[in-house]
Amino acid sequence: MLVPLFLCVFLRPQLLPVPPLFSPPLPLPLPSPPPLPSLAPPFSLLPLSLSLSHTHPRLGLLSLSGSIFSAAGGRGLLWGAQPVPQIMTITDQSLDEAQAKKHALNCHRMKPALFSVLCEIKEKTGLSIRSSQEEEPVDPQLMRLDNMLLAEGVAGPEKGGGSAAAAAAAAASGGGVSPDNSIEHSDYRSKLAQIRHIYHSELEKYEQACNEFTTHVMNLLREQSRTRPVAPKEMERMVSIIHRKFSAIQMQLKQSTCEAVMILRSRFLDARRKRRNFSKQATEVLNEYFYSHLSNPYPSEEAKEELAKKCGITVSQVSNWFGNKRIRYKKNIGKFQEEANIYAVKTAVSVTQGGHSRTSSPTPPSSAGSGGSFNLSGSGDMFLGMPGLNGDSYSASQVESLRHSMGPGGYGDNLGGGQMYSPREMRANGGWQEAVTPSSVTSPTEGPGSVHSDTSN
DNA sequence: TGCGATGATTGACT
DNA sequence: AGTCAATCATCGCA
Numbered sequence: 001m002l003v004p005l006f007l008c009v010f011l012r013p014q015l016l017p018v019p020p021l022f023s024p025p026l027p028l029p030l031p032s033p034p035p036l037p038s039l040a041p042p043f044s045l046l047p048l049s050l051s052l053s054h055t056h057p058r059l060g061l062l063s064l065s066g067s068i069f070s071a072a073g074g075r076g077l078l079w080g081a082q083p084v085p086q087i088m089t090i091t092d093q094s095l096d097e098a099q100a101k102k103h104a105l106n107c108h109r110m111k112p113a114l115f116s117v118l119c120e121i122k123e124k125t126g127l128s129i130r131s132s133q134e135e136e137p138v139d140p141q142l143m144r145l146d147n148m149l150l151a152e153g154v155a156g157p158e159k160g161g162g163s164a165a166a167a168a169a170a171a172a173s174g175g176g177v178s179p180d181n182s183i184e185h186s187d188y189r190s191k192l193a194q195i196r197h198i199y200h201s202e203l204e205k206y207e208q209a210c211n212e213f214t215t216h217v218m219n220l221l222r223e224q225s226r227t228r229p230v231a232p233k234e235m236e237r238m239v240s241i242i243h244r245k246f247s248a249i250q251m252q253l254k255q256s257t258c259e260a261v262m263i264l265r266s267r268f269l270d271a272r273r274k275r276r277n278f279s280k281q282a283t284e285v286l287n288e289y290f291y292s293h294l295s296n297p298y299p300s301e302e303a304k305e306e307l308a309k310k311c312g313i314t315v316s317q318v319s320n321w322f323g324n325k326r327i328r329y330k331k332n333i334g335k336f337q338e339e340a341n342i343y344a345v346k347t348a349v350s351v352t353q354g355g356h357s358r359t360s361s362p363t364p365p366s367s368a369g370s371g372g373s374f375n376l377s378g379s380g381d382m383f384l385g386m387p388g389l390n391g392d393s394y395s396a397s398q399v400e401s402l403r404h405s406m407g408p409g410g411y412g413d414n415l416g417g418g419q420m421y422s423p424r425e426m427r428a429n430g431g432w433q434e435a436v437t438p439s440s441v442t443s444p445t446e447g448p449g450s451v452h453s454d455t456s457n
Numbered sequence: 458t459g460c461g462a463t464g465a466t467t468g469a470c471t
Numbered sequence: 472a473g474t475c476a477a478t479c480a481t482c483g484c485a
Binding site for chain 3: 275277298319322326327330
């Protein structure tokens with residue numbers, strides 16, 4: 001009969017009917033609880049009572065134990081079945097009384113008996129505690145966040161203010177030659193560095209708070225182990241619970257940081273936002289190639305590289321340009337006819353001016369897959385690789401007549417005639433021709449003397 | 458400010 | 472992997 005009474009007293013120390021025997025309250029070997037970072041949203045997860053530790057060290061002690069109850073899922077791990085009641089009503093006096101009662105209990109002659117009983121009970125319930133404790137797998141979302149922060153140069157070792165991100169910035173901008181790129185990237189870097197700084201300082205605060213809180217709880221448990229059996233495993237479990245709580249908070253920080261980086265990225269690095277029209281010269285070069293290879297406007301890899309170099313853009317930008325151009329030309333041939341004429345004349349003139357030394361060249365620069373070098377300053381392959389029926393090159397007068405007789409896309413079909421196409425290009429060429437050469441499309445030399453190299457064979 | 462032009466992206470296709 | 476077609480988002484001009 002005695003034991004239940006003691007148990008009751010033990011579980012609810014504040015109900016202890018024994019009057020205080022010792023006046024000075026037990027000095028607690030606890031450090032003054034640390035101030036917590038002022039991070040409202042994440043810390044809203046923490047038990048409210050935690051904040052009390054700011055103002056009253058000893059109240060803080062109690063409040064922390066209350067926190068542990070909630071951290072342990074309200075199972076009353078430390079004190080039994082019930083958490084400490086609402087602490088807001090605890091006064092200095094009642095606290096002192098409680099401490100005194102506790103001390104009295106510690107010195108009670110029946111304490112060893114009680115302790116052994118508690119040990120027995122614990123022995124019996126130990127299994128259920130153990131079984132309820134499952135190792136949680138690593139949160140995949142946390143892993144994703146960590147990876148992203150690492151990739152963005154926010155987490156991990158300092159790399160010159162996020163050089164990885166700067167590289168990403170350069171890649172995202174397509175390696176263009178925009179003069180303000182470097183300025184914008186430095187702006188991006190500085191903003192990223194800011195985020196990085198905030199992230200690390202907050203993370204540090206969290207970790208510090210976590211460590212201090214853990215120390216606090218460990219001290220509390222050690223203090224309690226004087227009056228009840230506290231197994232090392234229990235302590236470990238408590239620590240892991242605390243760490244889980246704090247890592248949940250950290251995850252929120254990481255999530256917010258990721259969002260901030262994403263916003264920054266989209267603000268600074270989204271290629272669509274940073275779109276700049278190519279220079280007039282670059283567009284001219286591309287158009288020149290396009291219209292001089294109208295029969296097969298599919299530049300080889302080498303040609304693309306050459307074009308990219310000439311235009312000061314990337315190969316993928318060249319590919320984009322040709323992709324867009326093909327589609328838009330096909331969609332509205334009429335609209336591009338004038339443009340085609342202009343470039344045809346340009347090209348033709350440059351051919352005649354450039355002499356005929358290369359007119360006999362059988363390898364058009366654009367003959368994709370042929371490996372031939374691409375020469376833009378020349379006339380493209382349209383004239384170079386296309387002797388007249390009699391084997392002569394085009395004369396200036398022929399060019400002039402070409403200018404007048406040019407149909408939509410017509411000359412290109414002809415001019416590209418002598419090219420050798422790879423199978424893929426054959427397919428592409430077929431598709432392209434089908435689409436861009438309606439019945440009305442004629443070659444510039446259409447008629448009696450027309451050259452239809454594409455199809456004549 | 459509206460609108461056409463244009464460079465980039467995306468998903469489907471071969 | 473390259474291309475097409477649709478679409479997005481920005482640019483540049485009237």
